[in-house]
Amino acid sequence: VSVFRRGRLGERFDLDAAAYTSSLDFDREILRATIWVNAVHLKLLCEKGALGSEELEKALKALRRLEENPPEKIDPRLEDVHGLIEKVASEASEKAGGMLAYGKSRNDAVAAAIRIRARERLLQLTLQQLQLIEALLKKALEHVETIFPAYTHLQRAAPATFGFILHGHAQRLLRNAENAETLLNRINLSPMGAAAVVGTSAPIDRLREAELLGFDGVLENALDATTSRDFLLMMLAHLFDSATSLSNLAEEMVVYSSSEFGLIELPDEFSSTSSVMPQKKNPVVAEIARTKSAEVLGELVKAAVILTRLPGGYSLDLQQVTPKLWNAVDELERSFKVMAKMVPSLRVRAEEARKACLPPVGMAEAANLLVKNFGLNFRKAHQLCALIARLMLENELDEPSFQKTLSGFGLGNKLTLREFLEWMEPERIVASYSTLGSSNPREVERMVNRDLKRVGELRMRCSERLTKFEELYCSALNL
Ligand code: ARG
Numbered sequence: 001v002s003v004f005r006r007g008r009l010g011e012r013f014d015l016d017a018a019a020y021t022s023s024l025d026f027d028r029e030i031l032r033a034t035i036w037v038n039a040v041h042l043k044l045l046c047e048k049g050a051l052g053s054e055e056l057e058k059a060l061k062a063l064r065r066l067e068e069n070p071p072e073k074i075d076p077r078l079e080d081v082h083g084l085i086e087k088v089a090s091e092a093s094e095k096a097g098g099m100l101a102y103g104k105s106r107n108d109a110v111a112a113a114i115r116i117r118a119r120e121r122l123l124q125l126t127l128q129q130l131q132l133i134e135a136l137l138k139k140a141l142e143h144v145e146t147i148f149p150a151y152t153h154l155q156r157a158a159p160a161t162f163g164f165i166l167h168g169h170a171q172r173l174l175r176n177a178e179n180a181e182t183l184l185n186r187i188n189l190s191p192m193g194a195a196a197v198v199g200t201s202a203p204i205d206r207l208r209e210a211e212l213l214g215f216d217g218v219l220e221n222a223l224d225a226t227t228s229r230d231f232l233l234m235m236l237a238h239l240f241d242s243a244t245s246l247s248n249l250a251e252e253m254v255v256y257s258s259s260e261f262g263l264i265e266l267p268d269e270f271s272s273t274s275s276v277m278p279q280k281k282n283p284v285v286a287e288i289a290r291t292k293s294a295e296v297l298g299e300l301v302k303a304a305v306i307l308t309r310l311p312g313g314y315s316l317d318l319q320q321v322t323p324k325l326w327n328a329v330d331e332l333e334r335s336f337k338v339m340a341k342m343v344p345s346l347r348v349r350a351e352e353a354r355k356a357c358l359p360p361v362g363m364a365e366a367a368n369l370l371v372k373n374f375g376l377n378f379r380k381a382h383q384l385c386a387l388i389a390r391l392m393l394e395n396e397l398d399e400p401s402f403q404k405t406l407s408g409f410g411l412g413n414k415l416t417l418r419e420f421l422e423w424m425e426p427e428r429i430v431a432s433y434s435t436l437g438s439s440n441p442r443e444v445e446r447m448v449n450r451d452l453k454r455v456g457e458l459r460m461r462c463s464e465r466l467t468k469f470e471e472l473y474c475s476a477l478n479l
Pocket of ligand 1: 080314320
C-alpha cells in the first residue's frame, strides 16, 4: 500500500504497527497546508524544467480535489498525509507524484505545514480573542461610572468602578493578543528546501519557495530547520499566558456572582441549575473557562516533555507534539467565543456594589485628605483612620467618639463627623483619583477608547495577513 516501502522492506506493514505509528488522524489539521507545500514544490520543479507543465496540471487538479473531498477513512499503512498526497498525485500523474520527494522530504514538508497551519490558527485565535476584548471594553464603557469595589487579599480594598475592573482584564488580554505578532515572527520561517536533514543537490530555490508559501524568511541550517519545534513551545506558552488571563477573569465572575458577594448577575442562558437544589444558579460557563488554563498547561507540558532528550535530525517523537498544539488552540478558541458571547449580557447589581464601597472602605483616601488638609504625616493619618474604622465596625462611631479620636491627634473640632463621611462618598473618592491609569471614570474612559482603537488596528493587521496567505494559497493551486 505505502508508496515508500517498496524495495527496502517487505510491502506488508503490520496493521497494528501502522495504526500505532500513523499520524493520519491528526494530519487532517494540516491537510490543506501540506497540499500547499506540495503544490509549490511541483511548481518550482516545473519552472526548473524538472517537470512538464501538463504533468503539473494533472497533479494540481488531483490535489485540489483532495482538499475539497478528503477521504473519510484512510488506510493507516499510508502512514501520514504525505503518503496520502504522494499516492493521490501519482494516480493523477506518475511523473509528478514520483517527483514529490525530489529535493523535498516529509521532514521539511511537515515542519513547513505545521508552521503554516500554526500561523493561521494563531491569527484566527487572536481575532477571536479580540472579540472578547472588545466585548469587555464596550461593557467597561457602559460602566465607567458604576461604583464597584476593588479587592486585595479578596478583602474590600477601595472604591473603584466596574468599568475599571473590566478594563483591567481587557488590558491584560490585549497585551496577550498583541504578543501574537511577535510570536508570528518566530513561527513564520520556512524550513522548505532543507529536505530530509542536510539540504539537497536538487534545483531548489529556498527563498522563492519561502515567498510563495507566505513565509517571512528561511530557517537556514537544514538540520535545525527539520528538527526544531521550539516555535510550538513558544506558541503553547503564549496560549497558556492567554488562558491564565481568561481564567482569572472567569474566577472573578464566579466570585462576584456568588450569593455571598452578590455583585453581578450572570445571564441565565449561560448558567445552569442543580438537579436537586432548585434555588441554585451555577456559573458553569465561567467555571469551565476558569479551568481551561489547566488543560492548556497540560498540553504545554506534554509537548515540552516530548521535546527534551531528543537527538538532532527527525525522530517520529516529533510527530506526537503537534496535536497538543491543536488541542490547546481548540480549547482556547472555544473559551474566547463563549465568553465573548456572555459578557454583553452581564448585569451589575449596582446598589449592592455601591454598598460594598461605603465606609470604612475608602479609608485610605480619608487618610490622604487628612494629610492634604491638616498637614498630618501619612502614618499618623493612617492611625487616626484606623481608629475611626474600628469605631465604625463596632458600631460606636458618633460625634463625641469621633471628636475624641481627633483630639488625640491634635485635630479636636477641626472637622465634623458629617464632613468626614461626605469625604468618604464613593463617587467623590473615585472622582478624586488623579494618577495615570486610575479608576477615575474619565481615566477609564480614556483608556477604554484608546484600547478599542488598538483592538481595531490589531484586527486589521491579522485579517490582512490571513487574506494574503489565502491569496498565495489560491495562486499556488491555480484557483
Ligand atoms: N507524520 C510525520 C509527522 O507528523 C511526518 C514526518 C515523517 N518523517 C519520517 N521520516 N518518518 O511528523
